[in-house]
Amino acid sequence: MFASIFFWMAVYGNRDSAMGVTRESMLTYAIMSAFIGSLFTYDVEDRIIQSVRKGSIALDMLKPVGLFGIFLAEDIGGMLVALLQRGLPLLILAGLFIQMPVPASGLHLLLFIPCFVLSYAINWLIAAMFGMWAFTAISLGPMRSVKAHLVTMLSGSLVPLWFFPGWLRGVLEVLPFPYIYQLPLSVYIGRYDWNTLINQMGIQLAWTGCLYGLFMWLKKRAVSRVMVQGG
């Protein structure tokens, strides 16, 4: 977790800023990236895959209580545990030994919170849909690995997208990935002017909506298939 902090310290070396981001802001970015990364603990993917493997998916889906509601509640519970076990200790350690990850302003901190909630939602929806889709795939292992790499490397969790070449950045900003890590972190360090910020948050909200719609559609299809086949 601290590797990327040391990485940025070494990369900046004696420079004070790069691409309009100061050394302090970049370290805050890296610390907060590790922090929110520690909160993204999803079980939903595993749970769905296991439920399909054991063949209990049919029964689970037909239960009156919403299956995904339960998974979501469990994941949020898991996040709270992760906050205590990993998130806060990480912040404290970083604060003691590196620097206090201070937000750009109170307002930025305030905006960071809804951004984070939406990024959690996007990440969760992707995981849930992946779980539903993955069990039909022939080779699960590599698929999961591809998904994990996409989310880690193209979301700006390790290296922010502003270091990527322009054309690639253009492509990635259309995809949902940067809205998982990069947007909330950029908001936190105050990288965007207000216009860009509102704009980006709008896109994030739109992505959340799209993914939710797609998720509901997939779920409906899965349930009807279970009903027809009887599992």
Next chain:
Amino acid sequence: MGRIRYYCSVGSLYIKQSLQSTLEYPANLAGWFISNLMQFGIGFAIIRFVIAEFGALQGWGLAELAFLYGLSVLSHGISVILFVPTWYMGNLIVDGEMDLFLLRPLNVLFQFLFLDFNLIGITDLIPGALIFAYGCISLHFVLTWLNVLYIVLAVVGGALIRGGIWLMLGSISFWVKNRASFIVLTMQLYDKTTMYPLSIYPRFLQIFFTVVIPLGWIALYPASGILDKTLPFYIPVSMPVVSMAVGALLFLIACLMFMRGLKRYESAGT
């Protein structure tokens, strides 16, 4: 002599059958190929972007970093081919699968290591070789016989260090009897200590990864040696040779630990 021939003949059949098993699932092989190409391709691209903005990292330019990264991924690929059974050792022990090894008139460690000769590791070797080749070409690195020997020693030594650590961690399951998987954690650790110079870390971590857990010897020190980079210490032997020795020693200790664990397994059962 007869024993050696016997083990060679059994080992070669194990390998042949493992390859057959892997080829039973071509989609899996293809999937891993895509996944690994992506992982190492994007990983290297990101290093490139950062270097493009900032210039060299602790005196390591892009070409040298490619050489280092390539060397690391190559040893990773070899370790994946040879040591994959260590990843699920906890499961083998908890589920009592070691029983089956004990029922055959054959060395148990041998059976364990040859259980799963994992062809999928080739999907790591290919991107590794590409990145390494890019580094060599950019550096105008001449592949003399000696250099080839150094590279082979470095890759094999690195793979033995990776595998030795896995075997040690896996053997812990003989005592604590759990399925705990350490693979994600070690992979991250290996990445973070072999992709770029250890000198980005504080001094005590550098010493730790050199002496206590010798991850620096997987790729960094042999690459430094081959490329004539300055090192924080002096050893009058060429680095790839030391790397190989460290790997061999570590793996030997891991084997002894496995044997001890097996004795415990025989007395405690599951």
Next chain:
Amino acid sequence: MGEKESETTMSVIEVNQIVKEFNVVKREKGLKGSLKALIKPERQTIKAVDGISFCVEKGEIVAYIGPNGAGKSTTVKMMAGILTPTSGEILINGVSPHKNRKKVVADLGVVFGQRTQLNWDLRLGESFELLKRIYQIDEATYRANLKTMNEILAIDELLSTPVRQLSLGQRMRGDLTAAMLHSPSVLFLDEPTIGLDVDAKNAIRKFIKDINQSRKTTIVLTTHDLGDIQELCNRVIIINHGKVIEDGSLNDLIEKIAPFRHLIVDYYADIAPNHPKAKIVDKADTRVTYRFWKKDITAARLIEDLSKTVQIRDVSLEEADIEDIISIAYKGKKAD
């Protein structure tokens, strides 16, 4: 005991006063218990096997039975060299599996009903090829053994099927063949018929009988299926709580535990005449159940005596139920 001396006098399997202790951490319920176990684990020694001794002679088929957790698997694992006994000694053909594992297992076939030694991803025949290499079986023996197995278990039709596609019964046929390829003189079968259908069970039982007769293979069998025992075993060893509680033939066991039979008599009226040498154990309307001992009176005589006084509509004779007998034996007492 020197090897030479033992050649002439030894049994195939000698188990002498073996004890197996396990250390377990005692866990208490709740968070407090977990914490306590973490900080100051209270260790407890459990004797899974507590001084078991027996010998098995060449060509015997022995059923080694007991309730769950009695120590059966632990004993079998010790005999197979997987577990080391805490104390006591085991000799298989005069060799200790603990001290010379490779030598013992080279002449041993072991099948676990719940586990397979076949490679999931390969064809059955390929798993056999690997065993041929491991046990250094020469081509002629290998061919001959496969031929024999084909006669008993019709294995040829399965050879080119991937193991993951085999049914449980087919897989068991494969596992039994795998265990016999190197012509072992001793065979341990741990619940070989578990979960199998009637046909598959019969095939397995036929295999055990044939192998035992044609090769004089010594077989130790653990099972919960009493049909296996009735059909196959001339000797039963019952263990419970890590100790041998019965060791003898099935008939002797019946004789010892339940040396009586039941005569059920259906009368025309609701009556229950007594007989001095039989005991009424049940009465439902006109049906009366008498228990009598073979040594006291024969069934024919009893019927004759009873029919002298009252008219009998129907009679039936009931042998002691094997399940009851085993269940009683597990409890370690006699039937009442």
